[in-house]
Amino acid sequence: MTAVLAIENTTVDDTSSAVKRPFALARHSLALAWRNLVKTMRNPEQLLDVTLQPIIFTAMFGFLLGGALAGDIAAYLQTLVPALAVMLTLFASIQSGVNFSTDLKTGLFDRFRSMPIGRSVPLIGAVVGDAIRYVVTLVVLLGFSSILGFRIETDPLRALAGCLLAIGMGFALSWVFLLLGAVMKEPGSVQGIAFIVIFPLTFGTNMLTPVETMPGWLQAWMHVNPAVHAMDAARGLMVGGPVAGPATLTLLWTAGIIAVFAPLAVAAYRRRT
Amino acid sequence: MSTAFRAEGLVKRFGDFTALHGVDLAAEEGTVLGVLGPNGAGKTTAVRVLSTLLRPDGGTVTVAGHDVVHHPDRVRRMIGLTGQFASVDDDLTGIENLTLIGRLLDLRGNEIRSRAKQLLADFDLTEFARRTVKTYSGGMRRRLDLAASLMGRPRIVFLDEPTTGLDPAKREELWGVVRRLVADGTTVLLTTQYLDEADALADAISVIDEGRVIAHGTPAELKRIVGGQSIVVRPSDPDTLDRVGRLLAEFTGRKPESPQRGVLAVPADSDLVFTAVVGELALAGIGVTELSLQLPDLDDVFFKLTGHTTSTDNEKTEVPA
Numbered sequence: 287m288t289a290v291l292a293i294e295n296t297t298v299d300d301t302s303s304a305v306k307r308p309f310a311l312a313r314h315s316l317a318l319a320w321r322n323l324v325k326t327m328r329n330p331e332q333l334l335d336v337t338l339q340p341i342i343f344t345a346m347f348g349f350l351l352g353g354a355l356a357g358d359i360a361a362y363l364q365t366l367v368p369a370l371a372v373m374l375t376l377f378a379s380i381q382s383g384v385n386f387s388t389d390l391k392t393g394l395f396d397r398f399r400s401m402p403i404g405r406s407v408p409l410i411g412a413v414v415g416d417a418i419r420y421v422v423t424l425v426v427l428l429g430f431s432s433i434l435g436f437r438i439e440t441d442p443l444r445a446l447a448g449c450l451l452a453i454g455m456g457f458a459l460s461w462v463f464l465l466l467g468a469v470m471k472e473p474g475s476v477q478g479i480a481f482i483v484i485f486p487l488t489f490g491t492n493m494l495t496p497v498e499t500m501p502g503w504l505q506a507w508m509h510v511n512p513a514v515h516a517m518d519a520a521r522g523l524m525v526g527g528p529v530a531g532p533a534t535l536t537l538l539w540t541a542g543i544i545a546v547f548a549p550l551a552v553a554a555y556r557r558r559t
Numbered sequence: 560m561s562t563a564f565r566a567e568g569l570v571k572r573f574g575d576f577t578a579l580h581g582v583d584l585a586a587e588e589g590t591v592l593g594v595l596g597p598n599g600a601g602k603t604t605a606v607r608v609l610s611t612l613l614r615p616d617g618g619t620v621t622v623a624g625h626d627v628v629h630h631p632d633r634v635r636r637m638i639g640l641t642g643q644f645a646s647v648d649d650d651l652t653g654i655e656n657l658t659l660i661g662r663l664l665d666l667r668g669n670e671i672r673s674r675a676k677q678l679l680a681d682f683d684l685t686e687f688a689r690r691t692v693k694t695y696s697g698g699m700r701r702r703l704d705l706a707a708s709l710m711g712r713p714r715i716v717f718l719d720e721p722t723t724g725l726d727p728a729k730r731e732e733l734w735g736v737v738r739r740l741v742a743d744g745t746t747v748l749l750t751t752q753y754l755d756e757a758d759a760l761a762d763a764i765s766v767i768d769e770g771r772v773i774a775h776g777t778p779a780e781l782k783r784i785v786g787g788q789s790i791v792v793r794p795s796d797p798d799t800l801d802r803v804g805r806l807l808a809e810f811t812g813r814k815p816e817s818p819q820r821g822v823l824a825v826p827a828d829s830d831l832v833f834t835a836v837v838g839e840l841a842l843a844g845i846g847v848t849e850l851s852l853q854l855p856d857l858d859d860v861f862f863k864l865t866g867h868t869t870s871t872d873n874e875k876t877e878v879p880a
Contacts, residue, residue: 310665317662325650328691393646397707400610402635403663 311410314403318411322385326418336378336419340427343370348434351494360435367431368448368520369493371424372513375456376488378419380480383463386412387473390558406552413460420453439525448523451536455516458543459484461551468554487513512539563588563623563715563746564609570617571604578604580770581618586746586763588714591737593761594750595861601770602750603643606719609748610640623714639708639716643723645700646707647692653679653703654688657710664711671710678706682736698729705736716740718749722756734759754858768865782854784863790833791824792840793849803845810836827852 326332344367352362386409389395398408428436428445438445462483466476490507491514497505508514516539518532565585571578579601586592594602607613609622611631620627623637640646647656654675661671679685682702692700701721708716718737722730737747737760751757757764758778766774766781774781790811794803800823807815807825810832815825827833833852840847 313665314663317659321648321651321659324655325648328650392648393642393644393704394648396612396642396644397640397646397660398663399612400635400638400640401660401663402632407663 311404311407314407315410315414318408319415322411322415323418333422336423337426339377340374340423341430344427344431347494363431363434363436364525365521367436368524369517371427371449371520372452372516373488373493374423374427375420375452376459376484376513378423379456379460380463380477380484381419382412382416382460383467383476383480384473386464387467387470387476405556409464409551409555412464413457420456424449440523444523448520451516451519451533454540455536458540461544461547465547465551465554468551468558487511491517493517515539561588566609566618566620568618569608569615569620571608571613572616578770582772584765586748588746589741589744590762591741591747591749591760593757593764594748594767595757595764596767597752600767602767603719606717606750610638610717611635637714639713641704641708641718641721643719645704647700647704649693650691652689652691653684656692656703656707660707660710674710678709682706698725701725715746718747720750754856766864773864781860784860788827789824789853790827790836791822791851791853792847793822795846795848797821799845806839
């Protein structure tokens with residue numbers, strides 16, 4: 287009899303909480319973001335790529351191309367570094383998909399699926415939990431490039447806004463990689479496909495050379511490549527130039543990518559059992 | 560008593576492969592249902608449907624009164640799941656794992672702390688609470704896993720082969736945990752390939768093979784299917800073995816066998832024989848260190864039901880998860 291009562295009680299309880307408690311999605315997602323953050327901090331080698339990449343790319347492009355294209359490295363860095371901020375952030379977002387794919391193979395995610403939490407929670411947690419990677423890569427980039435002579439010509443607040451635009455696009459793109467992670471069986475293949483996506487996106491830009499020097503078809507790609515707008519916006523916010531146009535386009539693209547790929551990634555995760 | 564969960568005519572297909580062909584499983588509140596079967600029988604698939612991880616293709620499945628297809632969220636509030644693969648995070652400490660689960664269950668901060676502390680103590684993990692799970696042994700990991708599924712005080716707990724890969728001492732420990740849970744009124748579904756495990760823990764056993772329930776009953780009922788209980792005697796003085804042998808032969812009309820050195824066993828057809836033998840041994844002044852009336856073990860039951868044993872010699876591919 288007590289057993290019956292227990293069942294009945296919890297049923298009543300259940301219906302009342304069926305009206306979702308506010309912010310449950312945010313609370314649960316933050317709990318999983320916290321998990322991702324703790325995991326990253328326990329395995330600092332996971333931050334090695336985002337620490338070394340800014341140094342290598344800044345030095346490589348700066349010394350290789352700076353003299354030829356701008357006369358000296360410091361002058362070249364003024365156009366290169368804001369664009370690199372976007373490229374490196376997008377590079378950093380790949381790992382979210384790789385980690386997610388690894389997680390999906392573990393029993394832990396079975397447990398999450400058997401719990402009364404939103405279906406998007408593990409994915410939002412994965413996206414948000416990787417914010418640390420963007421912060422590390424941007425801090426190292428700005429620190430190292432300033433040693434080589436890069437200077438912010440606007441003000442710190444605008445430079446920060448430029449970084450946030452890049453991070454926003456990183457968040458957006460990580461949904462694409464989560465989709466790959468949910469669909470593909472091996473974390474390694476996620477990384478492989480992700481690079482095929484990321485190379486045209488980041489190198490098919492005016493990051494290294496001006497648009498005018500390129501063939502028409504490539505210029506056409508530039509107009510539709512969201513990374514170009516993000517790089518233009520970052521330049522405007524860090525070293526001066528037009529901001530409103532490219533920043534608006536960047537935000538629209540960011541929202542658009544999330545609107546399309548977040549539902550797809552969640553659906554792919556739900557289908558995968 | 561009321562029904563904690565019930566599957567009726569449960570069908571699950573993976574492409575062309577039918578993993579479950581209309582399976583019926585049910586347990587009353589506060590009991591243990593043992594689901595016994597070899598690898599690939601469909602045990603894990605059944606658990607995954609009951610715990611809302613897989614949608615059934617046919618039949619009805621209710622858990623704590625809620626349909627798993629229509630109200631998976633209500634079911635999820637009532638259950639705890641410990642899967643075959645450790646479902647805890649290697650990079651987190653024991654207490655962090657429990658805290659994470661507590662937060663996802665919307666427990667309050669102080670409730671999370673006290674519940675985690677209690678569970679870690681219950682499972683003998685207090686001194687490892689702040690070590691990462693990576694450093695845990697297999698047994699500790701299983702215990703933490705089980706502790707994690709108990710954070711929300713679930714009314715129904717699904718344990719999918721909880722003791723696979725544990726050494727005998729750790730198995731006994733885990734059995735103790737299951738018994739404590741049931742004593743607290745929790746309903747447990749336990750899948751196992753180990754017949755002694757089902758025998759030791761389950762109130763009822765469903766034997767499942769190739770996606771079908773081929774027998775259901777209490778452990779004793781299942782054993783009666785094969786029939787024939789035996790008297791087993793180990794005299795304390797090995798020199799009396801011959802006398803005991805003659806005595807057993809006289810009472811049962813059969814020749815005793817010696818399954819082990821110093822032990823005699825003989826089938827007993829009548830329920831009265833055992834008590835008579837006990838009396839006669841006493842009269843003859845023969846001491847024993849072991850004297851029992853044994854039912855056949857569940858290996859025999861399985862063989863009788865399926866024509867093959869539970870060993871994994873004829874291993875089939877495990878159902879894709």
